[in-house]
Amino acid sequence: MSVAKKEYKRITVKTLSDMKVNNEKITMLTAYDYSMAKIVDNAGIEVILVGDSASNVMAGHETTLPITLDQMIYHASCVVRACKRALIVVDLPFGSYQSDSKLALHSAIKIMKESGAHAVKLEGGQEVKKSIKRIINAGIPVMGHLGLTPQSIYKFGTYAVRAKEEMEANRLLEDAKILEETGCFALILEKVPASLAKKVAQSISIPVIGIGAGGDVDGQVLVLHDMLGMTHEFNPRFLRRYMNLYEDMNCAIGNFITDVKLVDFPNANEEY
Numbered sequence: 001m002s003v004a005k006k007e008y009k010r011i012t013v014k015t016l017s018d019m020k021v022n023n024e025k026i027t028m029l030t031a032y033d034y035s036m037a038k039i040v041d042n043a044g045i046e047v048i049l050v051g052d053s054a055s056n057v058m059a060g061h062e063t064t065l066p067i068t069l070d071q072m073i074y075h076a077s078c079v080v081r082a083c084k085r086a087l088i089v090v091d092l093p094f095g096s097y098q099s100d101s102k103l104a105l106h107s108a109i110k111i112m113k114e115s116g117a118h119a120v121k122l123e124g125g126q127e128v129k130k131s132i133k134r135i136i137n138a139g140i141p142v143m144g145h146l147g148l149t150p151q152s153i154y155k156f157g158t159y160a161v162r163a164k165e166e167m168e169a170n171r172l173l174e175d176a177k178i179l180e181e182t183g184c185f186a187l188i189l190e191k192v193p194a195s196l197a198k199k200v201a202q203s204i205s206i207p208v209i210g211i212g213a214g215g216d217v218d219g220q221v222l223v224l225h226d227m228l229g230m231t232h233e234f235n236p237r238f239l240r241r242y243m244n245l246y247e248d249m250n251c252a253i254g255n256f257i258t259d260v261k262l263v264d265f266p267n268a269n270e271e272y
Contacts, residue, residue, distance in 0.1 A: 011046045011087040013119065013141045013185040019046070019218070020207045026219025028209055029227070032058050032075040036224060037082035045086050047209075049121065049221060050076040052091040052151070057225045064150045065094045069107055076115035089143050090115060092122045094151040097131050104131035108140050119185070123149040125175025129182050136183040144179035146172055147213065148191035161212070163192045173200055180204040188221060189213040191238070212238030 006022075008015050019026050028047035031037035032054045040048055054075050055067035069092075076090045090111050097104035108120045119141035122128060132142050147162045156162075163169040172192065179187055186207040189197050194214025201208040201217045210217040222239065225231045229244040259265035 008046075008085075010085055013087065016046065016087070016186055016207045017205075020205075026207055026209055028219060028221035030054075030222075030224045031079050031082075034078045034082045037079040040224065041083040041086045046219075047221075048079060048083060048086045048088050050079050050088065050090045050115075050117065051223065052093050053223050055093075057223065057231060063153055064091075065153075067093050069093055069096045069110065073111055073114045076111060076117045080116040087119065088117045089119045089121050090117045092120050097122050097128065098124075101131040101134040104128075105134045105138055108135045108142075109138065112140055119143055121145055121188070123151050125172075126178055129178055132179070132182045132184060141185050142183065144176075144184040144187040145190065146175055146179070146187065146192075147189045150190075159191070161191050161193065163196055169193075169196050172196065173203060176200045176204055176208075180206050189217060191236075212236065 006018075006024075016026055026047065027045050028049055029040050029045050030049045030051045030053055031040050032050060037048060050072065052064040052067050052072065054072070055061045055064045058075070059067065059071075061067070072090060072093050076088065080088055092104070092107050092111070096107035104122070111117060111120055120135065121143040122132070123145040125144075125146055132144070135142050148156075148159060150159075153159065163172045169192075173196070176187060176189075184206060186209060187200075187204070189200060189208055189210050191212035194216060197208065197210055197213035198216035207218040209219040209221050211221050223231075226234055226239050227242050229241040229246050230249075232244075232246040256265065
């Protein structure tokens with residue numbers, strides 16, 4: 001017998017917890033600007049991540065490391081103004097929380113006060129426990145992130161799948177439990193074996209949202225520009241493209257150029 005899904009007027013951290021309990025999958029996409037965020041929110045996504053992936057897709061950097069706290073706040077502010085329903089989570093950028101917990105708290109407060117977002121996300125497990133606890137004690141919800149952690153790319157030297165070996169897998173599972181115990185409301189698992197992701201999702205009570213982590217977690221997240229086919233060079237196994245905007249936009253721009261060159265645009269109906 002099918003059960004009607006509950007309609008949520010506004011997504012909160014409690015909503016996500018309820019969704020896990022009810023076995024309702026959570027959907028999450030990135031957004032970095034007003035226009036795109038408004039479309040994503042209107043479509044019914046539960047969570048919008050203002051990711052430090054803006055460093056790649058918006059600014060053209062090779063890694064997520066260069067983006068600053070103020071730049072993240074700018075992008076988050078644009079997204080917040082566009083959204084009426086989704087929970088908006090903002091990445092704490094590299095260098096804004098790793099060195100000490102007081103800096104982490106300052107960064108999180110600055111994001112919340114200046115952007116109006118609903119939560120922050122940071123990468124790591126045991127090593128950032130103190131920072132997470134301090135942020136949560138200030139009343140700011142925190143989402144964790146384990147597995148492939150892009151801010152640590154130079155430490156690992158590769159974007160390959162993480163936690164394939166037993167020792168690293170056990171450490172990841174332990175870190176997931178630490179994040180739950182510390183008070184994180186949800187966890188992203190990036191690019192880990194599906195069997196491990198399933199085990200993590202079944203071992204903790206908070207929602208586990210995957211990217212390249214198989215289908216047995218509590219939800220899925222993708223970078224918006226990737227799933228729309230705007231970043232056509234990026235082709236990981238976990239990515240499903242729902243559009244091919246790169247080709248569509250190139251075609252549209254080419255048609256505009258042709259019409260202008262042939263003096264077909266504007267025509268009589270497009271003049272005042």
